[in-house]
Amino acid sequence: MTSPPAALVFVVDDDPDVRQSLTRLLRASGFAVEAFASVRDFLARPAYDGPCCLLLDVRMPGGTGLDLQQALTSAGRLVSIVFITGHVDVRESVQAMKGGAVDFLTKPVAAQELLAAIRRAVARTLEDRRERARVTEIRERIGTLTPREAEVFALVVTGMLNKQIANSLGVVEKTVKVHRARVMQKMRAGSVAELVRLAGTGGVLAARS
Amino acid sequence: MTSPPAALVFVVDDDPDVRQSLTRLLRASGFAVEAFASVRDFLARPAYDGPCCLLLDVRMPGGTGLDLQQALTSAGRLVSIVFITGHVDVRESVQAMKGGAVDFLTKPVAAQELLAAIRRAVARTLEDRRERARVTEIRERIGTLTPREAEVFALVVTGMLNKQIANSLGVVEKTVKVHRARVMQKMRAGSVAELVRLAGTGGVLAARS
DNA sequence: ACCGAAGTTGGGCGAAGGTCCAATATCGGT
DNA sequence: ACCGATATTGGACCTTCGCCCAACTTCGGT
Numbered sequence: 001m002t003s004p005p006a007a008l009v010f011v012v013d014d015d016p017d018v019r020q021s022l023t024r025l026l027r028a029s030g031f032a033v034e035a036f037a038s039v040r041d042f043l044a045r046p047a048y049d050g051p052c053c054l055l056l057d058v059r060m061p062g063g064t065g066l067d068l069q070q071a072l073t074s075a076g077r078l079v080s081i082v083f084i085t086g087h088v089d090v091r092e093s094v095q096a097m098k099g100g101a102v103d104f105l106t107k108p109v110a111a112q113e114l115l116a117a118i119r120r121a122v123a124r125t126l127e128d129r130r131e132r133a134r135v136t137e138i139r140e141r142i143g144t145l146t147p148r149e150a151e152v153f154a155l156v157v158t159g160m161l162n163k164q165i166a167n168s169l170g171v172v173e174k175t176v177k178v179h180r181a182r183v184m185q186k187m188r189a190g191s192v193a194e195l196v197r198l199a200g201t202g203g204v205l206a207a208r209s
Numbered sequence: 210m211t212s213p214p215a216a217l218v219f220v221v222d223d224d225p226d227v228r229q230s231l232t233r234l235l236r237a238s239g240f241a242v243e244a245f246a247s248v249r250d251f252l253a254r255p256a257y258d259g260p261c262c263l264l265l266d267v268r269m270p271g272g273t274g275l276d277l278q279q280a281l282t283s284a285g286r287l288v289s290i291v292f293i294t295g296h297v298d299v300r301e302s303v304q305a306m307k308g309g310a311v312d313f314l315t316k317p318v319a320a321q322e323l324l325a326a327i328r329r330a331v332a333r334t335l336e337d338r339r340e341r342a343r344v345t346e347i348r349e350r351i352g353t354l355t356p357r358e359a360e361v362f363a364l365v366v367t368g369m370l371n372k373q374i375a376n377s378l379g380v381v382e383k384t385v386k387v388h389r390a391r392v393m394q395k396m397r398a399g400s401v402a403e404l405v406r407l408a409g410t411g412g413v414l415a416a417r418s
Numbered sequence: 419a420c421c422g423a424a425g426t427t428g429g430g431c432g433a434a435g436g437t438c439c440a441a442t443a444t445c446g447g448t
Numbered sequence: 449a450c451c452g453a454t455a456t457t458g459g460a461c462c463t464t465c466g467c468c469c470a471a472c473t474t475c476g477g478t
Contacts, residue, residue: 088299090299090302090315098312104299104303106300148455157402158400159402162434163434172456172457174458177435178455179456180435181437184436190368191369192368193368193401200409355425357424357426371464371465380426381426384426387427
């Protein structure tokens with residue numbers, strides 16, 4: 001479709017012929033491709049942070065695709081996965097899907113089906129990473145708050161008035177104002193509404209008042 | 210575990226023997242069970258809003274389990290599903306999992322595995338329904354807002370000041386105050402923070418200021 | 419023609435929030 | 449012992465908000 005490579009697809013399969021044909025198909029469809037013969041080889045490659053996805057054989061000597069899926073999840077490496085398998089094993093497919101796989105296809109794979117799955121996987125990778133980037137950004141801002149500021153922050157997003165917060169913390173209202181102002185600065189919030197939203201996506205859950 | 214039935218499990222399978230044995234197993238484990246021979250029979254039963262889940266055979270004459278899954282989703286009937294199948298079909302399992310199934314088991318099923326899946330399904334049913342109930346409640350409150358109030362509502366959760374909202378709507382600040390007060394009443398929000406959270410779970414997405 | 423809901427505007431008052439100014443005490447690290 | 453970060457408090461000033469009172473217009477249904 002597009003002239004420049006739409007995304008990078010990592011193909012991991014122990015069968016050279018399969019790698020060959022998958023690579024050809026994907027390249028013909030405008031994707032960049034890097035093929036690996038084993039999970040080990042793939043993990044040796046430095047993480048890629050552009051648009052990409054993983055096309056993964058399930059059963060391979062020296063580390064299965066499901067293991068790799070687990071490993072990537074644990075390591076926090078967000079790469080959406082499309083599985084391909086030559087063996088008919090429902091248990092494996094279910095585990096893969098539970099683990100967040102985008103799709104789980106059986107050989108022989110219809111080209112259109114594969115390409116559609118790949119595109120969805122690339123899109124999901126991007127979306128997941130965007131989301132995580134947002135959360136990380138907010139968490140970092142929260143990290144710059146002093147303990148006291150963090151307390152005030154948590155109470156402000158609860159909807160408490162400065163006076164109430166002051167009572168709750170055992171200090172004077174004026175002090176709360178100072179902390180509050182600093183919180184707004186550090187969190188780069190222009191309003192309480194924004195602050196509440198930041199708290200939400202940042203994981204600072206406000207208890208019901 | 211518990212003496213009173215923990216939950217109601219709907220078993221749908223065309224094989225009488227399977228229904229029999231599943232029913233026996235589940236009852237022995239403290240679940241209440243209702244068994245049906247077909248999708249049609251199950252759909253004839255009025256919806257149950259207590260803790261429950263669906264134990265569903267995939268292939269049956271007169272409507273497959275996957276069809277039922279689709280139908281329930283479309284109808285907005287939240288019942289988590291555990292599939293059981295006698296046929297090894299990866300495509301079916303993947304579709305089921307994509308459709309939100311809790312698990313997809315193959316015959317013969319290990320009792321412990323089945324029970325664990327059932328418990329997870331019941332828990333998810335409850336959780337999903339609680340979540341939907343919350344959203345519905347909030348949507349209903351939003352529904353009581355007049356058009357103008359809804360506009361003010363949307364702008365307030367953006368973090369705009371009354372004065373800015375007034376300019377944006379071409380009215381005087383005083384008017385905005387009136388609408389705003391009514392919004393707080395109708396939405397039963399005690400603070401802007403609460404209002405923002407209500408807007409979030411209610412689907413009123415505040416554009417970035 | 420009448421009535422109620424919705425939208426609008428007015429005044430005034432007290433509470434709350436934001437922003438300047440400046441000051442003090444404590445604690446940990448240099 | 450000194451310094452910077454943190455936490456604390458004070459005052460003054462202005463803005464903003466929430467809530468009380470009341471009033472007017474428009475629109476749609478009875």
